[in-house]
Amino acid sequence: MTLHLKGYRTLDDLASLLRGEEEETLFILPSMAERRGLETFVKTTPWSWRRLCDEIFRAADRPERTIVDAIDRWLLLRGLEEADGLSGAFLVPLGDDIRELIRQEVSPERFARALGCRESCGACTRSDSEGRLCRLYGSYGRTLRERALIDGAALEAEAASVLARSGRAFLERWGRKTFSFVGFLSLTHGQLSLLRRLQALDVTIELFHPLTGLEGYPDAAGQLADLRSSGTEADGPPSRVHRLLGGDDRLEATLLCRELALWSSGEGAFADRPFPGWGGITVVSGTATVEEALRRYRIPYVSRRRRAMAEGTIWKILRDLLERGRDGWPFDETLLLLSSPLLAGDLPSAVDIRRPQGLEAWRESLGDGSRGRLCLEAAASLAESVGRGTTATALLAETVRFLGETLAAPERMARLVGDDIELDEEARSVNGTLKELTRRLDLVRSGDDRPEWSRMELSGENGRTFLDLVAQESSLLPPLPLREALSLYDDNLPVLERAEVVVLLGTDHRRWPGKSGEGPFLSDRLRSTLHDEGDLGPLHLPTASDRRLAREGLFRRLLASAPDVFLCRALQDDSGRPLEETPLLAPALDSGWAVEGATAELPLSRLVLSVREPYVEAVEILDEPWSRPREGPVACLSAPPSVPLSGLDRFRRCPFLYARQDLASADGDLFDSAQIGSFLHGLWQRAWEVEGPLERSTAALFDEVLAAGGELASRLTDFPRMRGQLAERLRALARRLDGEEGSLATRRRSMEREWTLPPLNIGGVTFRGRCDRADSLDDGALLLFDYKLGSSSGYEKALQLAAYGLALREAGRSVAGYVYACHGDGRLVGALAEGHRGTVRLDRGIRKDLDSALEEARSALGALAEAVLAGRFPPDYDSKACPGCPYGSLCRRDELRREGKDDDD
The missing domain is CATH 1.10.10 (Arc Repressor Mutant, subunit A)
Incomplete structure (x- = not known):
């Protein structure tokens, strides 16, 4: 029987195609998250893939399998x-x-x-x-x-196999129905096998598939092109794309909420368009920043994203308790935990006096019979069980007992909530966590269904990994629905979600298309081999280029998800570097898939609004009118200073030099080293995404990346020798890194590039940094890389990467070492920890052991913190950085030298 392919551009197009389809039709959805959207088109009870497979197994009278x-x-x-x-x-x-x-x-x-x-x-x-x-x-x-047993990922393939043997039984029961598959942009290989098997039984099949407007895109219709089919397409009007540009990531969310609040009152950049009501707006965001902004602007919203159990408050407390047990119950962290209202709350005064360190000291300070002592003993017992080793069943049972009986978390949370409705969701989270853990415990206790693997002993790290996996894979119930509230989703928007306005945050090049590096096991080379020898399509085991194509298709679908689409992005990142608009938007606009709309901008220079602008009362701050007399400066409390880690070595050479180069603007040279460094960093990020030797990929990318460099490219055109020298240095370093790749690749599990480090607080100053490259090794340790413009001799004693390693170690991560990759002479220098000495061959040997390097960095950061807080950066006239320093006249070093010479005369 013919397969009916029905493509649609917008959800209004889909509504016209679905009209009159309810009778004798079974609707199958990509996931049950689409059920809410389907109900706006037809009143029916849809099936999931799991339900379809179960019906096939049931009709064939196949014995149940776990x-x-x-x-x-x-x-x-x-x-x-x-x-x-x-x-x-x-x-x-x-x-x-x-x-x-x-x-x-x-x-x-x-x-x-x-x-x-x-x-x-x-x-x-x-x-x-x-x-x-x-x-x-x-x-x-x-x-x-x-x-x-059967793996859940094989259900569709198994169902296709059962249909091949016992399809007539299924046909007798369901053959009169029309099977309508709705919302599938693409299909897995197993799903394709099942659809082909259904068509072979002469079942009537309809496939409602979204269009992307991309020629040659391997969508569901293309995947089924070999089948006998008829096609229909409904191509509605393009969406209007509006841009919201915030100064940084935080202002991006602030600008969105500001414009929505103004729009609801008939003001702002979109006042000429009718406001759709809060229920007509859907926001897609992968960060928590937007929720904070929504609350600040008092915009009603309901989060519809999947919430993992790991995100719940009570699970975070449990995880932190296990960490404190592993760390030996240190004072500050343990005090913070036990003071939680869900644990002990108020603690005895002896705790503040004695400042206990270690389990025994905490026992003495808490005293017998107190709730704090009860919580501590139960947590210590659980941490000991995890460290010593126990079965998955016993570990879950003890966790349930700890949360439900010892902590009595649901009852304690109920007392805390009282009449405070804002805590209702926290109470549901606590109850949902305990309910989900109990369900999982009943599942692993179910006897013959899950035999000895549920009774296998898990010790130490394996026990913690098991609990983390349970928390990540288990979902909590979504929040209770609100009427006339904005809908908030995570990165993924359900394909059948209807809205008048869809807002996408983070639409810069970092996420769209984003990075598409190789995984630790399935390399692109191996994926290509599997494609060549089988019948896999481009989106089955996709390579890096296939993943980029898939991201572009998804972006096109998001652009078509509503009549008006707001694209929000930051103008610069945390380090102040400009961010580019996603390269996926321009082709969509040029092709007519979407059309230009309005633009609103909130740069960092407009943190304080002008009195002439509309503003949201009690939320935003207005500038003072010019006619008002201005008072002098008033001392006030402020947030701790935030300082980049990258300037640490300049501070060690000379505080005055650091103050000039890192805390103030300086005149640029003919060849700005920062520009050249940015060019090289950009080139390396691109090079690691290309399969093959680095020497070849860097040479191929040199001209392309340089052409995007603007002013630097034009300057190097006038200086061909400088350009050739830069290319040769890059080639030498790439060749050196290629020589290390053989041994490093066997240990590398994954690679992160331009990776933001966890903040490090020392002496009241928060230090931040971004690592050029971090390799996660097979033992979980991180190996850090930084690309440097100069020669290796200048970095043998450098502490920038040691400070990066200190930030990671303070955050609980294991550090294998660090490597400076130096363009000046194509050499590698750094420090490696014991057990990782052979991972990378350092050209000038190991400067010192890793631990002493990290402690030296801690000392230097302490001195830098004191200088920042005091605002004092005295020059060091004995510094080796003095020769060639451009600030000799400012620090008066030259005057001192002349005075010394006069005295000699």
Whole structure:
């Protein structure tokens, strides 16, 4: 029977296509998150893929099989002999890759062939990450078959297989229905197999698929092009795209809420358009900043995003208690935790007097019989169980007992809420966490369904990883709905969500298209091999270029999600560097997929609004009228100073030099080193996204990246020798890094670029930084890289990366070491921790052990903090930075030298 393909551009187009479709129709959705949207079109009870598969199994009278979810998958992998010696955290991304292979019907045998394994599946002798994946995947597949289990990612493929054998039974029960698949931009390989099998049974199938306007885009219709089909398209009017430009990430959210509040009162940049009401606005944001801004502007909203159990208050307390137990119960952190109203609240005065450190000292200070002592003992027992090792079942049981009985968290939260309706959601979160943990405990206790893997012992890091995975994979109930409230979603907007206005935050190049680096196991080379030898499409096991194409298709769909779309972005990042608009927007506008709308801007220079502007009362601050007399400066409390870590080594050389170069603007030279550094940083970020040797990719990208550099490109055109020297230095460093890639790639789990470090507070000053590159190794430790314009001799004793490592270590991360990659001579210098000395070969040896380098950085940061708070940066006339310093006349060093010479005369 013919497959009916019905493409739509807007949801109004979809509504016209769905009209009259309710009778004798079964609607299948990408996920049940789309149910709310479908109900605005048709009144029916839709099916999920899981429901469709269950009906196929039921019609075939197939015996029930236990379905393995992400948590079960991790436990099964943890119990395999091939996983011995691997950390539990290492198995999480590995399990994700196995799930992706299963969804796309890449069997372990086929995967082994793609690797060129001569041995039978699971007996791969390769020692790299792909070899590990091959062995674990093969062993995992055998375990599923031996125990008659089915991975949840294989449900559609299994249902297709059952239909091939027992399709007539399903046809007798459901054959008179029309199967309408709604909202599918693309389909997994397993879903395609199931649709093809349904069509082979002469079932009437309709596929309502969204259009992207991208020629050759491998959408669901293209994936099914080989089937006998008829096509219809409804192509409605383009959306209007409005731009909101905030000075930084925080002002981006502030500007949005300001304009929405003004619009609701008939003011602002959009006053000429009718306000749709708060219920007609949907915001898509991946940050918590927008929620804070919505509350500040008193805009009613309801969060509709999936909320993981890990985000709940009570789970954060539990996680912090386990961390404090592992750290030996330090005073400040333990005091903060036990003082939580959900734990002990007020603590005895002896705690402040004794300032206890360690479990025994805390026991003595809290005294017998107090709630604080009760909470401490229970938390210590749980932390000890995790460290010592226990089964998944016992660990969940003790966690449920700790939260439900010892803490009595639901009852205590109920007393705290009282009449404060703002705490209602916190109470629901606490109750939902306990309910979800109890459900999971009942699941692993269910006997034969989940046999010995639920009774496998998990110790130390594995126990914590298991609890973290449970928290991430378990969802809490969404907040209670509100009438006439703005809808707030996370990064993903349900494909059937209807709104008059859709707002997208963060629409700069960082997220759209964003970074598309390779995973730790499934490399792009291997994905391409699997494509070539099978029937996988571009969006099945996508490579980096395929992922970018998929992001562009998703962006096009978001642009078509409402008549008016607001694109919000920051003008600069945390370091003050300008941010570019997403490159995906211009082609959409040029092609007519969307049209230009209004623009509003709130730069950093307009933090205080003019008295001539409309403003939101009790929220925004107005400038004083010019006619008012101005008072003198008044001392006031302010937030702690925030200082970049990158200037630490200049401060060590000379505080005065630091004050001139880092705290004040300076005249630029003919070749601004900052411009050249930005060019090289941009080139390296692009180079790491290209497969193949770095020497080749950097050479290929040199002209392209330089052309985008504006003024620098024109200057280098006039100085060909300078341009050639820069290219040669880049080539030498790329060749040096290529030489290290062989040994480093075997240990690298993932790579982060332009990575924002956790803030580091020392001496009342907050230090911030951004690392050029951070490699996460197979033991969880981080190896830091920074690209430097100068030669290695200038960085043997540098502390910038040591300060970065200190920030990470203070945040609880393990640091393997750091490396300065120097363009001046193509060499690598730095420091490495014990156990990581062979990861990278340093040209000038190890300057000192990593721990002493980090402590030296701590001391230097303390001195810098004192100088910043005091505002004093005296010159160091004995500094080695004096020769060639451009500020000799300002610090009066030259005068002192002349006076000394006169005295000699």
